[in-house]
Amino acid sequence: LGWADSMAVGCTDMLLSNVEKLSESTGLVISAASLPTSQGTFLSVPMALDAAVLVVNITDAYEIYLSAETISNIFSGKITTWNDDLILADNAGIDLPATKIILPKEATPAAKASFSNWIQTLTGSALDLSKVADAKASEVELATPAQNGSISLAAYSAAVFSGSTIAAVLTEAGNIDTAILPATETIYSASTQLVADVQGDTISLTVDSEITPTAPEGSIEAAMPYQAIYAVSLHFVGAESKLIRTAGRFLLRQESQGVITSGTMLPIPESVRILAVKIVEKGLPKAAIPAAE
Numbered sequence: 001l002g003w004a005d006s007m008a009v010g011c012t013d014m015l016l017s018n019v020e021k022l023s024e025s026t027g028l029v030i031s032a033a034s035l036p037t038s039q040g041t042f043l044s045v046p047m048a049l050d051a052a053v054l055v056v057n058i059t060d061a062y063e064i065y066l067s068a069e070t071i072s073n074i075f076s077g078k079i080t081t082w083n084d085d086l087i088l089a090d091n092a093g094i095d096l097p098a099t100k101i102i103l104p105k106e107a108t109p110a111a112k113a114s115f116s117n118w119i120q121t122l123t124g125s126a127l128d129l130s131k132v133a134d135a136k137a138s139e140v141e142l143a144t145p146a147q148n149g150s151i152s153l154a155a156y157s158a159a160v161f162s163g164s165t166i167a168a169v170l171t172e173a174g175n176i177d178t179a180i181l182p183a184t185e186t187i188y189s190a191s192t193q194l195v196a197d198v199q200g201d202t203i204s205l206t207v208d209s210e211i212t213p214t215a216p217e218g219s220i221e222a223a224m225p226y227q228a229i230y231a232v233s234l235h236f237v238g239a240e241s242k243l244i245r246t247a248g249r250f251l252l253r254q255e256s257q258g259v260i261t262s263g264t265m266l267p268i269p270e271s272v273r274i275l276a277v278k279i280v281e282k283g284l285p286k287a288a289i290p291a292a293e
Contacts, residue, residue: 052111
């Protein structure tokens, strides 16, 4: 993601790790998941945005459209093959085989929660993910289901990185004009619907579908929002430390300056980043600005 390289240059005494590579010297971890209490995190703040997406592995199928109702029927077991009439109605002009649908066995809690909430917004009923366990596999493994006929619930960042086939979601069954494909524009649009709730040192983000999406600067119209988004957090590991807080503040400030680039995740809204910086810099010395002579 570029974060580790920036940290290596700016904070040479601090180690930024992947979750799978935690060590005693780890100070900061970037992850959508909550870390085990054994890791002793003393603070977590939003760092970036990701989205939950449906990835499919169907021979010779490089695009697919699924309405919210169809998705609910797939996960409930009512739809069992890819050539079901409801799926074909969502995919006019696309040939799909009579291959059995293989449902995911696991997914991350963040992906499950955000995607289920969005489906509930669209259909009035939460998605039944009771048989989908909390993931132990890596994000890339979840985004690259191996078996033909598989459907997986994965992170947008991992799916794009892996070049996987990602399903577009129809908000109206059979109406291709209502298709929302997870992409920078649609995820950004949903990010303008985020509401931040601050309780002490904890920032919670939720999507309020009643908020009208805002178009990015330079654009006339906002894209249809892909609302299955969630925060990726910056976790501060170990005992309370000014060094770790300083390194975390550095990373958050780098994001505001555009120094750190993330090709597959999106930045958190600026208002949320400012809230995060205020929490992180608690107890840190303030820079004194010399008076003008």
